[in-house]
């Protein structure tokens with residue numbers, strides 16, 4: 001039997017992959033940007049944000065969870081798929097509380113950077129203006145629940161890297177939210193330390209280290225000059 | 239790149255065409271977007287070659303007449319904002335929302351999860367040193383709405399220019415694209431939410 005070449009095409013471009021890679025891993029390794037928000041190369045894909053949705057042989061699939069297979073014909077950077085991504089972003093913006101001018105993460109935030117990438121000029125939908133609260137009880141870390149996008153990266157990082165289980169997702173649908181594992185439910189009472197992986201992994205401005213918010217000024221931040229489609233392909237960037 | 243964008247028209251063309259009318263207003267905004275608009279600097283001379291201003295803080299005209307372009311800064315937080323916004327929609331062929339407050343409520347919307355009466359009582363009545371100890375209720379003062387709304391929740395908006403405020407270059411790029419009939423687009427350096 002002849003070997004089948006480990007290649008697939010993305011938007012017509014042929015790329016090689018290693019067996020076992022997901023479509024997302026193969027794309028990023030080959031220097032092809034695919035929008036993603038809940039995927040972090042260091043963690044098991046969660047597949048929740050659906051921003052990475054591509055079509056594989058015509059069917060919509062999450063690129064971060066589907067295995068790369070020989071001969072797949074993948075469409076990703078098309079007006080239709082980018083239009084759907086923009087709608088997903090707009091829904092994330094209106095259901096949470098994203099006032100970027102007042103957010104320490106601005107310029108370093110992947111949600112915002114994808115908004116720029118997908119040319120999201122307006123939130124389109126009516127804002128929920130939720131009151132999800134802030135927990136600032138920890139001496140070195142705060143969490144603004146209004147900015148959480150439920151990507152579960154802090155849950156994974158705390159459990160799998162820090163070995164602490166400080167965070168969990170609770171509730172269903174619109175009521176789902178991050179909860180803190182401590183007697184009072186407050187961060188200050190939890191085992192979280194400022195050096196924990198869970199603190200650094202948040203892709204948005206929900207979990208923030210205190211007192212370093214403006215150490216790097218606005219205008220000199222990760223996505224201030226280069227878009228996420230460029231930054232995501234540089235070594236050391238997710 | 240944006241600085242190079244120009245509105246120059248052939249001289250013959252200029253003579254024939256009636257000028258565009260542009261109206262601008264600030265609803266519940268800080269006038270930062272208008273200030274940023276003035277950051278187009280000397281390019282405003284190119285603009286007035288082909289456009290004239292209707293209602294705007296620049297002209298001090300109080301009511302908006304028929305216009306080609308309306309530019310709105312600020313969200314909707316009181317009854318007067320609603321009237322002004324509707325007047326603009328009724329008179330402007332194209333309505334543009336500029337800045338975070340017009341687009342998502344911005345800073346004023348931070349009160350949306352608080353009770354208005356509670357806010358007013360705390361500011362005007364409970365504060366130590368307050369003289370009158372009553373909430374101002376002069377009939378001239380517009381009534382506050384219970385919630386602050388982005389303007390697209392009140393009327394249809396044709397275009398959005400995000401930023402807090404958008405830079406003069408972003409406003410210029412958007413306007414010149416629109417006026418010269420190109421699809422208005424902001425490239426990465428000009429598109430900002432902060």
Ligand code: SF4
Pocket residue numbers: 097098099100103104105106107109110111112147204205206431
């Ligand atoms: S988390 Fe990101 S999108 Fe949300 S307010 Fe902060 S910078 Fe903006």
Ligand code: SF4
Pocket residue numbers: 147148149150151152153154155178201202203204206207
């Ligand atoms: S707090 Fe941050 S890392 Fe945790 S689920 Fe929310 S967005 Fe994700």
Ligand code: FES
Pocket residue numbers: 035036037038039046047048049050051052053062063064065
């Ligand atoms: S990145 Fe694939 S679902 Fe979020």
